[in-house]
Amino acid sequence: MLGRRAFLRVLALPPYLWLAALLVAPIVLVVLISLRPEPGPVDFGDPWNPSLIQYWRILETPAYLRQLGISALMALIVALAATVLAYPLAYFLAFRAGDRASLYLVLLLVPFAVSFLLRVMAWRLMLGQEGALNTLLQSVGLTDEPLDLLLYSREAVVLTLIYVWVPFAALPIYAAMGRIDRRQLEAAADLGAGPWTRFVGVTLPLSLPGAVAALFMVFIPTVGEYVTPRLVGGSETYMYGQLIQDFFGRAASWATGGAAAVIMLVLTAVLILAGTLAVRTRVAT
Amino acid sequence: MNHSAIGVGRTRVPLGTVFALMLVLLYFPIALLFVFSFNQNTVLSFPLRELTLDWYAEVFSDDALLAAARNSLVVGAASATVATALGFAVSVVFVRLRSALRIPLLALAVLPLIVPFIVLGVSLFLLFSFLDVPRSLATVAAGHSILGLPFATLILFARMSAVDPQLEDAAMDLGASYATTLRRIVLPLMGPSLLSAWLTCFIVSFDEVAVALFLAGGDPTFPVFLYGQLRFAQRLPVLIAMAVMLMIGTVTLTLAAFVLARRRP
Known part of the structure; x- marks a missing residue:
């Protein structure tokens, strides 16, 4: 019979093996393939002569860098907007909703439970010349001409993604606010701090880690997006995620695509590290 | 002074209204999808003409x-x-x-x-x-x-x-x-x-x-x-x-x- 310690060691094996096979191995494989000199299609039987040529191909092509920059910028705008919009929602839930907080939280989460693709599609119905907003405005008589409501544009992609992520962004902020010791606010009030001073001096800094978590929870899935821009974007909204997908699809350039994916992975890792450190220093000082 | 006294010095930001407004914005596109699924026509136009379960x-x-x-x-x-x-x-x-x-x-x-x-x-x-x-x-x-x-x-x-x-x-x-x-x-x-x-x-x-x-x-x-x-x-x-x-x-x-x-x- 195994003792507790031995049993726990055995219990650690299945998740270790599963993660090694389906998370670590694939990422190592992408890195190895991205170091191949020929762009692809990759024949795994070929000898492996590591070279950085694929990375140079990406880094020396201004169009690719532009897509990376635009995707990162779009993801940043979406993440910032979703976090800023979610912040008052979380604040309301944490400090104003009282006993009904759970109910309101559920109401906020229901839209998030609706299929991602469907919520994106909803915006295709909303925007555009023939979209619901235009027909609605015209049938009520507010406008005669259909307004050019931004479908198939970069703004449409950003707007749709902000819509998709707002409820999700509220969760970590709400969690951080829930951990704030209410006595700190009372102490501030006793010392004569008004509502705004209490907010800026106590609530805001203490909820900041939650806001940063929200930023990342939106930024990470958004920066690699390739589905939404294909559905509500147009030809000039091509994102870096689509570039990666095309390297693996149409172009069959697995090595170049691998390098593009590794660059994105490194970029996100660096940003997360920087964000975590920034929060640490702020909380520490 | 009881614990809810914190609420006494609240800011005047109408957060409840903000929350309600945001819920409306979040539900509207979904409601639209819902309506669309009962719409006879494959293009959504208002006012709706024929509703169907087809x-x-x-x-x-x-x-x-x-x-x-x-x-x-x-x-x-x-x-x-x-x-x-x-x-x-x-x-x-x-x-x-x-x-x-x-x-x-x-x-x-x-x-x-x-x-x-x-x-x-x-x-x-x-x-x-x-x-x-x-x-x-x-x-x-x-x-x-x-x-x-x-x-x-x-x-x-x-x-x-x-x-x-x-x-x-x-x-x-x-x-x-x-x-x-x-x-x-x-x-x-x-x-x-x-x-x-x-x-x-x-x-x-x-x-x-x-x-x-x-x-x-x-x-x-x-x-x-x-x-x-x-x-x-x-x-x-x-x-x-x-x-x-x-x-x-x-x-x-x-x-x-x-x-x-x-x-x-």
């Missing part, structure tokens, strides 16, 4: 659509089961094993949260090509088990931290092996959170398209099928009708997962 009827004669929905149920259930079982193992090991082994395990288990989906999709795609594994529902389920694992781990880890280790000691003093102790003492204590973890993983998988597009073979999951069909405008009402029915299911599941996660044992 699209819902058509769903049940569309074999490809039904097959895709069934595939998603299978993939969701399989990946949620694997992720929950592994998440349970990770939580127990991390909370109970006093060894350096436990830290990289937890780190790895939540790592998929910070890897963009496209990178996960691409790398799993390369792995299966390398291993000559044909893409199928099984490869999608394998990928989704990795996506669900962080959620399962975080939910179960929180609950496991609250399980009193003395209960385990007591069981073992009475002669139970650790395996029996886990099964008879720990598992029942974790009960609702296990279900909550499973439901969360199921929903993550059921709705996932970015990774699934790389891993699905000829047999698509519902989101992959939906993605492929969305460019045909005349197919939209049927797809939305199906999606509305699935939506009612996932919303119910989400609420169940949420309620179970908050329940105090």
